[in-house]
Amino acid sequence: MSAKGDAGSVLILGATSGIGKAVARRWAMDKADLILAARDTAEAERTAADLRVRYGAKARVVEFDALKFKSFEQFANGYFTDGCQLAGVVLCYGFMADQIEAQKNPEAARKTIDTNFTSPMLLMEQFAAQFEKIRSGFICAVSSVAGDRGRQSNYIYGSSKAALDTYLEGLRVRLFKSDVHVVTVKPGFVDTAMTWGLPGLFLVAKPEKVADDMWKAVRHRRNKIYTPWFWRYIMLIIRSIPQVIFKRMKL
Ligand SMILES: NC(=O)c1ccc[n+]([C@@H]2O[C@H](COP(=O)([O-])OP(=O)(O)OC[C@H]3O[C@@H](n4cnc5c(N)ncnc54)[C@H](OP(=O)(O)O)[C@@H]3O)[C@@H](O)[C@H]2O)c1
Structure with missing residues (x-):
């Protein structure tokens, strides 16, 4: 299988994100037909035009709001009508409220959980049912290393990604027998709008590195990747710190 999937288009959800672009x-370098889904369609159109000129790619834009849950069934089913086949979905949207703001403001906390977990879960259920029927396809979703441990500086965002990880793992097991593959992507710090100006960042990766790792992970049907690779070992160490020490740390 190529990283496009067997046939059809690749749908990028949250195509205006740094990682999504x-x-x-x-995927355009791999000559995939692309559907760029974003709420800022003007920005997505600029990306699509660039992909057409630079790579000769087929790229079109669709409007998508990740918090309009009621639209999900119709949105997903539209890609499986006659003459339309989707090779796979790459989920790149997300939201990170400032931790202190999320502690004080339940709406900010809820937006974090809804954007990073409720929305992907409800939407991927729709795509999963369709991929299951055609017995092909892939789902590649961006989670985060933040889901590996509850840190006081970021635990509301982190818990939304931990929930996403567990959801994707269960989905992977369910879809395995239908030959549909699910990839969980766990980046460390990435140089995008989400992290601009944040203090204390280290080993910050370029979005291009993360995207290349994601493309390879789909191609090689990997289950879960850390990107760049060294985050697997950093998080192994962080996960192994006992609670008695962890709760005294300023992480
Ligand atoms: N940057 C990092 O260090 C890092 C590390 C680990 C994981 N991640 C994850 O990587 C993914 C991509 O983030 P990024 O770093 O590329 O940040 P980003 O450039 O800030 O992208 C966030 C994207 O999410 C979209 N989005 C948010 N709410 C939405 C909604 N309701 N409907 C549709 N789109 C919505 C935004 O759309 P608009 O353009 O319309 O605002 C934007 O395209 C996220 O899941 C993030 O949690 C990032």
């Missing part, structure tokens, strides 16, 4: 470029 790099993903679109990486």
Whole structure:
């Protein structure tokens, strides 16, 4: 299987994100037909035009709001009508409220959980049912290393990603027998709008590196990747710190 899937288009959800734009470029280099889904369609159109000129890619834009849950059934089913086949979905949207703001403001906390977990879960259920029927397809979703441990500086965002990880793992097991593959992507810090100006960042990766790792993970049917690779070992160490020490740390 190529990283496009067996046939059909690749749908990028959250195509205006820093990682989403790099993903679109990486899949365009592989000559995939792309559907760029975003709420800022003007920005997505600029990316699509660039992909057409730079790579000769087929790229079109669709409007998508990740918090309009009631639209999901119709949105997903539209890609499985006659004459339309989807090879796979790459989920790149997300939201990170400032931790202190999320502690004080339940709406900010809820937006974090809804954007990073409720929305992907409800939407991927729709795509999963369709991929299951055609017995092909892939789902590649961006989670985060933040889901590996509850840190006081970021635990509301982190818990939304931990829930996403567990959901994707269960989905992977369910879809395995239908030959539909699910990839969980766990980046460390990435140089995008989400992290601009944040203090204490280290080993910050380029979105292009993350996108290339994601493309390879789909191609090689990997289950879960850390990107760049060294985050697997950093998080192994962080996960192994006992609670008695962890709760005294300023992480
Ligand atoms: N940057 C990092 O260090 C890092 C590390 C680990 C994981 N991640 C994850 O990587 C993914 C991509 O983030 P990024 O770093 O590329 O940040 P980003 O550039 O800030 O992208 C966030 C994207 O999410 C979209 N979005 C948010 N709410 C939405 C909604 N209701 N409907 C549709 N789109 C919505 C935004 O759309 P608009 O353009 O319309 O605002 C934007 O395209 C996220 O899941 C993030 O949690 C990032």
